[in-house]
Amino acid sequence: MIMTNGVGIDLDRFRIAGEDGGARLHDLRAIEGAAMFERFQTVYRMLVSAAAAAGVGLDAVDLRVVDVFASVSREVAVSLCVSAGAADRQVHHATEAVERLPQVARLLRDGVIGVAAFDAVILQVTGVEGPDLVAAIDATTAADLAEMGGVSRGDADQSARRAVAELDPDGLRAKREARGKGVTVSHEVDGSDVAISTSPEDAARIDTSLTAVAETACKHDPRGKAERRHDAAVALLTGGRFACACGRDDCPVTAPAEEIAAALAKIVVHVVADAATIAGDADKAGWMDGFGVIDPHHVREVAARGDAILRPLDIAGLAxxxxxxxxxxxxxxxxxxxxxxxxxxxxxxxxxxxxxxxxxxxxxxxxxxxxxxxxxxxxxxxxxxxxxxxxxxxxxxxxxxxxxxxxxxxxxxxxxxxxxxxxxxxxxxxxxxxxxxxxxxxxxxxxxxxxxxxxxxxxxxxxxxxxxxxxxxxxxxxxxxxxxxxxxxxxxxxxxxxxxxx
Ligand SMILES: [Zn+2]
Ligand SMILES: [Zn+2]
Ligand SMILES: [Zn+2]
Structure with missing residues (x-):
């Protein structure tokens, strides 16, 4: 087998001044982002020339476009030694970077955001249709990210989500509704999984409830947190009893059922939203603790729940x-x-x-x-x-x-x-x-x-x-x-x- 030589990357080429430490790590991340930006541009140019050679436009509804994508994706897969699926994602990200999210992509080129942050934005914008809408989300997100200082993947994710929530609330609601609800059980060779598809608010309540019940055990309980949460979930879902497993005569947990009831009674999911949006007079996004940005329809759905307690926040009184x-x-x-x-x-x-x-x-x-x-x-x-x-x-x-x-x-x-x-x-x-x-x-x-x-x-x-x-x-x-x-x-x-x- 003949292998090509490695490029022989010499870090001096990047002219990174200074000592090892945070500043150098930051610069290296910026170089990774710029390199990824160049990779997207290259893949996109390959698509454009392959389409031209095939005599089709990239936006054409033409079966040959599929061949163009497949051929370029295969070249990406072979050149980068990645699977077909990974290569398809690269081609998809390249078209997103060039066609739909050029302003956010420029932040990747300029070192303002990293590759993971850019991926998060792409995921949030997936499924949003309409060139004007996508352009507005791109511009809003890019402006926000450029002003926030250090940008983590989570920051980028939530910034893009807010842009989508406020510019396309109906689309986000449709996506939420399409997801559906249900419980699936799958049996694998080495064990089984139970997955509950539900609303973010109920997922947050379940999560917090399991921890609260798991924490009713005393400090001598030999189980780790993950195992206690599992045991709490099985007990709650099957009508069984969760109890401390320390086995000591002096265990302070004397009435586990009452302690569990008390722990569950205290479960709260915090949502912060604008009063005018709750009243239906505005369409501002809200924030759900543990989940993140929620669209204005979602704000109103949560506020309308029978178990919701609305409390006005007196900012003026804070002073x-x-x-x-x-x-x-x-x-x-x-x-x-x-x-x-x-x-x-x-x-x-x-x-x-x-x-x-x-x-x-x-x-x-x-x-x-x-x-x-x-x-x-x-x-x-x-x-x-x-x-x-x-x-x-x-x-x-x-x-x-x-x-x-x-x-x-x-x-x-x-x-x-x-x-x-x-x-x-x-x-x-x-x-x-x-x-x-x-x-x-x-x-x-x-x-x-x-x-x-x-x-x-x-x-x-x-x-x-x-x-x-x-x-x-x-x-x-x-x-x-x-x-x-x-x-x-x-x-x-x-x-x-x-x-x-x-
Ligand atoms: Zn922390
Ligand atoms: Zn105990
Ligand atoms: Zn102060």
């Missing part, structure tokens, strides 16, 4: 007191809801843990001994962090996280890695509750952040934690100063074509 009287550490219910809704997911870039399954974190640490001196319990200083990233923030050395509200009231999360690379990302759901970024602060600048971030966290030596929080304060204020200087410099040079510094 008067973000913290609950008598407990300056705990935000009010309105503040808690507003912060979780505007972040939507854990604030760590790339993390998709839902906000209502995350902790609320004081970005600048709260000072329990002197609340006025520490980080405020205010939307400006609170964000959602999943337990893992909350733990990392509290105990990992060398990392800095910050939250900034810019002059337009846009909330940004910022994470700086130990190698000094900073990723700034816009709060996922600024579009849903833009007012949250403009809630006026009723507190001073923090001067002495607290040493205890969360009483439940495992603790290390107090002095060490205290030193770290003081160090982070210094770094945060230095970064904020640099950012302010950059903003001033930019404002003085409005015609500069240079991209913003984040």
């Amino acid at each position: 008067d007191g973000a913290a609950q009287a008598g407990n300056p550490y705990r935000p009010t219910a309105a503040c808690d809801t507003a912060v979780r809704a505007v972040h939507g997911v854990c604030s760590e870039p790339g993390c998709e843990r839902p906000a209502w399954k995350s902790d609320l974190d004081h970005v600048v640490e709260f000072n329990h001994e002197d609340p006025a001196a520490g980080g405020a319990t205010c939307p400006c200083n609170l964000n959602s962090k999943c337990r893992l990233h909350h733990l990392y923030k509290t105990f990992a050395d060398g990392w800095i996280d910050d939250q900034i509200i810019d002059a337009n009231g846009v909330i940004w999360s910022e994470v700086t890695t130990p190698t000094g690379y900073t990723v700034r990302s816009r709060a996922r759901n600024m579009w849903l509750l833009p007012e949250v970024g403009s809630v006026p602060c009723r507190h001073g600048e923090p001067v002495a952040p607290g040493v205890v971030d969360d009483a439940d966290q495992p603790s290390r030596s107090r002095s060490r934690t205290k030193a770290k929080h003081a160090y982070r304060m210094q770094i945060r204020s230095r970064r904020r100063y640099v950012t302010a200087c950059e903003a001033t410099a930019r404002a003085a040079d409005l015609d500069s074509a240079a991209p913003p510094p984040f």
Whole structure:
């Protein structure tokens, strides 16, 4: 067998300056995106010339077009050593990139989004018909992605979904309805699967219910979380009983049925939506915790459910007191809801843990001994962090996280890695509750952040934690100063074509 030589990729060709670390990884991802963009363009040009050679137009309803696609796909498969199915997907993505999503594809070329993010956009736009509609979704999504800072696959997925939900709500509803409902059981050689096709809200309730029931077992239960969730599902679906399996005489779970009933009674799926949309006077997308963007019809369907409880969110009232009287550490219910809704997911870039399954974190640490001196319990200083990233923030050395509200009231999360690379990302759901970024602060600048971030966290030596929080304060204020200087410099040079510094 004769193999062609490898290309002999020399990274110096890409002229990536600097040391190993976050900045270099970011640049490498940008190169991957640009290379994928070039691959799509190449595959598309191959299609165009194959069609010309066959004497057909690519948009023609002509059986020979199928041959053109098949021939180019086969060449892609052979050249890349991939299966026919994988090659078909490449050809499909190439036509999407050139014909339907040229503006989003340019962000791939320019390193603004990665390959996974682009794939997510293609998936959301699949099945949307009509050139004007697709062009509008392409333009809206590209404009949104270009302004959000660090773009994860989830960010791109939800941005495109919102564009589809608001520009083509009927199409999205038709897709939801076509999916249907049902339960399928499949038996494989090594086991069986049960799959329930249902609405996002019922899927979220099932998911949360299983975890809640699984957690009624005591800490000595020998089963892992996945196995307890499985046992809870089988018990609930077959009318059986889920019980702690520790086998100890002193197990504190004495009345499992009552504990399960109590756990199930507390299951809530949070949906944040605009009141005018619920009333049918507007068509704004909504947000379902654990699922993401939902179309305006879906918002109204959820609101009309017999078990739905509607609670108005008093954003104006937030300004008067973000913290609950008598407990300056705990935000009010309105503040808690507003912060979780505007972040939507854990604030760590790339993390998709839902906000209502995350902790609320004081970005600048709260000072329990002197609340006025520490980080405020205010939307400006609170964000959602999943337990893992909350733990990392509290105990990992060398990392800095910050939250900034810019002059337009846009909330940004910022994470700086130990190698000094900073990723700034816009709060996922600024579009849903833009007012949250403009809630006026009723507190001073923090001067002495607290040493205890969360009483439940495992603790290390107090002095060490205290030193770290003081160090982070210094770094945060230095970064904020640099950012302010950059903003001033930019404002003085409005015609500069240079991209913003984040
Ligand atoms: Zn037990
Ligand atoms: Zn997280
Ligand atoms: Zn504030």
